[in-house]
Amino acid sequence: MDLDMLVAPLTAEEFIRDHWPNVPGFFAGDPVRLAPLVEAIPELASATSALEVFGDRVSIIRPDGFFANVANGKAALPFYNAEFTCLLRSAERFIPGLQLAIDQISGELGMPGSVFHCDIFASTGQNASAYEDASGLAMHSDAEVNLALLLTGRKVWQWAPNEHVRNQTTTVLRGDRQVSKSHFRIADKLPFPTAMPGDAASAEVTSGGMMFMPRGWWHTTKAYGECLQVNFAMIGPTWISILTEALSDRLMQDAAWREYAYGIAATGESRSSAEADFGRLLGDLAGYLRGDAAAKELLSSVAPHDADGQARSSRA
Template sequence: MESINVALESPTLSRMVTPMKPSDFLKNHWEKSKHLVLHGDVQRFYELPGISDVESLENVLAIYKNPVMVVGEAVIEETGGIADRFLVDVSEAREWYEKGAALEFDFSDMFLPQLRSWMGKLKNELQLPPGAGVKAIVYAAKNGGGFKAHFDAYTNFIFHLKGTKTWKLSENKNVVNPVQHYDLVEKPYIPEELSTYWQGEHPEDSLPEADIVNLVPGSFLYLPRGVWHSTSSSEATLSLNITFTHPVWAELLVAEIRSRLVKNEIWRELAVNINFLDEKSKQEVLHKLDTELKKISDNISSIKAEDILTRDSEDFDLYHITQAVFRQSLASKHMY
């Protein structure tokens, strides 16, 4: 990550990483993508507006007006192994909780305006691009809830509110700066794009080289993207995650290239499947594209860093965008 001007005031970040100085966090953890665990009194979390509204599962169920993701062995048993998670109506969430499923309340900030306010301030304090996404997720499990080893393509700030949850945190020696999520249970399969920059063998499922951390009420965890991690617990747990999705330089560059290409009507033509064309037609398509590619080389090579930076306010995470719209629509129905 690029260096941040730590001279700027960071009141929200300061309250999160106390007793550490924000400048030390930014230099030693944020910029180096190195996880951080801080323990303390859980009451300090409630100084951040909105967190007290999710201090119990009952509170969360009362304010949340969206489908809830249920995850774990209870779901696997219910589906005969076909799936390990699915969405249920919030009215059914308690039943699944009692069965042992972990509950995931995605986009919880939609129902917590005070929380959403300081999340936006935190985004500015971290000097993230305008196009970076941010949301809150509440996780709750009665017992045994957890997630198997995986890594994410987004950043998490985790406020642990109830119970004890064991985290395994391991350096990712396979991928630097991943741009997609990956579950270790998928091995040996690796998605095509991810395989282009994957190195070495998969780690063992148990992450034997991991740091083992027990989060208790009042524990704070900064989890950078790409860190291998898994979670487990044997008692009721509750936590709040603030999650950031970040555009990467490649996305900004592709956006700038696209903006230039679409000015030419040729690049706005519908693509065809050349496997269905006769040889003559196939060669005509290939020749046309090669001709246009030669024409655009000068245009693309003229792109400057300033041109790329103008794209930083665009939304690149399609999942985040579509889910936000979908869930906002569902939430609105409960208001009328």
């Protein structure tokens, strides 16, 4: 699978120009186009076949916000049949064909494969003729950038901008029940909402369709009937992680930075000496960072380029 196949009927160039990385979009695909994908990755033939090969923890979720974990895909099958949504994280660990797709798609998007993973959402709703009886996910906002390909089924998405937290680092939930309390410290606006806004956009995605959901948008999903969705999800790197990783690699080559930080918990002269030593190191570092070559050198240390200037797409 390449990016053209994932975002059809758009071309990869059109998708990158008009949507990547910040503009949501719904793309009505043709389910027939997915036949080569399922042939190449037979584990995606059905939700059951994906669950049976998944050997790690599976999250089971209801639209009312209920969330729990079971040991593996086989243990999740009864919950899947009971109309829970089953989330299989980083499914490429057990479905090798997905890793090949990640390597191709990440390279086309100019990102290292190491920041992508594939999550699978599996749900069934035999009695989901009414909206309230459908499977799905409650209102939340993801730190990941998601390209959600619906292999089978029908899903209704709602989405709206998240004006409460910019550039979140983990999932943000509705209301006060948060995965990370840090969101309360970095929030631009509180309290967090408890329901989607009345002007939220919506779209119905059917088999072969794809929903692009950028980082930091409130959204909900409702799944009708048997649904199998593969999310090509990207999380990171942030400029914080780029800087800290690159600087750590560079400073490790300098004996002065490898010295133990004696006296940092002391008082008086020992503490003053530690502050002076640290100040000298920071002064030298500041001079380096102001140089024109610093950004190129540091970025190249964590995201190498080939000789022709193209970013390497292999997993680093």
